[in-house]
Amino acid sequence: MNTDQLTQAIISGISAGGEQFLEGTLAAMLPIVWLAILGLQLGQPYILDMINRFTLRLGADLLWLVYVALRDLLIVSGVVMSFMFFFPDVVVTDALPLTGGLAAACLFGVLLVKLMGDPDHNLRDFRIAISLLGLGSLFYFVPYVLGVQFNISFLVTNTNQGWAVALAYVSIALLAIMGAIAAWYALRTGGRAEVQEPASGQ
């Protein structure tokens, strides 16, 4: 082996290793992000209860805004970090949960419901959003725990490549459709909040 060959070997190692490290770190962070999303969403009654006890309006407003910002930014981060599930090369190479792409599509669905509806004040929208979150967490955690961690090969992408690529395409299609709906909604409304305020009785 000469110097050039050794250089090329190390370069390949750095590139491939760096990429896999990045994807591995994202994959390792995703369960934490999912748990935090679920925790914050399920903790909404606790936050609302706490807000009712505030004697100063400023504190209540700030608590609610910080809660909403944290909750929604985590959902956005979850979608962004799940982008690797939409890349056929990545799902074929790395050991990822088989239905991770569908979980990401569910998360995006939650964002779409938040955009077009009002889950914080409308019960129907809240139910849709929470159902999508529940479905998404099942899609993520079942293959993650049983497949990636417990080695059931059917549930892991790189040991079930046919299904993995097919599900990646299904997820891409779902995301594309929902993205198109979101873009159409933004164009139609011109970026204004047009949902009617719920009646006081609700």
Place this chain on the structure above:
Amino acid sequence: MKPDQVATAITQALVQGGAQWLVATIVAFLPALWTMTLILHLGRPYVLRTLRRCGLRLGADIWWMSYLLMRDAVLLLTFALSWIFFAPNIVMNAALPITGPLAALCLLIALAVKLSRRVDDDVQAYRLATTFLVVGATLYYGALVFAVEAASQDYLAGFGQFFTSNMNPTVALWIMWISLAGVAIVAGWLFVRLLASANRTMASRLSTQQVRPTTEQTSAVQ
């Protein structure tokens, strides 16, 4: 191999490999930034709806300011990192989406719309910026997902070869130069516009000062 040769090989590898890794990391983060850009821009109705419910002006201001800062900073950062699509060597040697430069141009035009018109008050301007962002994102995602990141899929080989920059360098370079010309035109227009606006503002301020003579300053604490 002698220790010197091994040391040389490791040094060269770290320099070259580090550069490649940096480019690869930027390429890997760009989809995330594009997605953030789109979500934050399209999520405006939701942000407004939350803002309306703030009981106090302070909370609403903090909320709106945070949203604006994040949305526009992510947009700017995405364009800044997209600059790798305008480096000919990287375009020819790295596997990038061939339509990346066009996507970056769309991003810059969306930024230009934001700078030249009041996107948050003018519905038509918001629609225009949204259209450019959606077109740019489609150009970027399409080539990235089905060409650059689908090299292992045989049935996408033709698509992959056409839409990956280092497999189709001639077309990639043409697209890059055309987009670069577009970027130069838009940036030049923004520069001229800024200069004219600054001149106008300065002239009106000077004329106001001439009409109203400067009064003597009195100290706040006497």
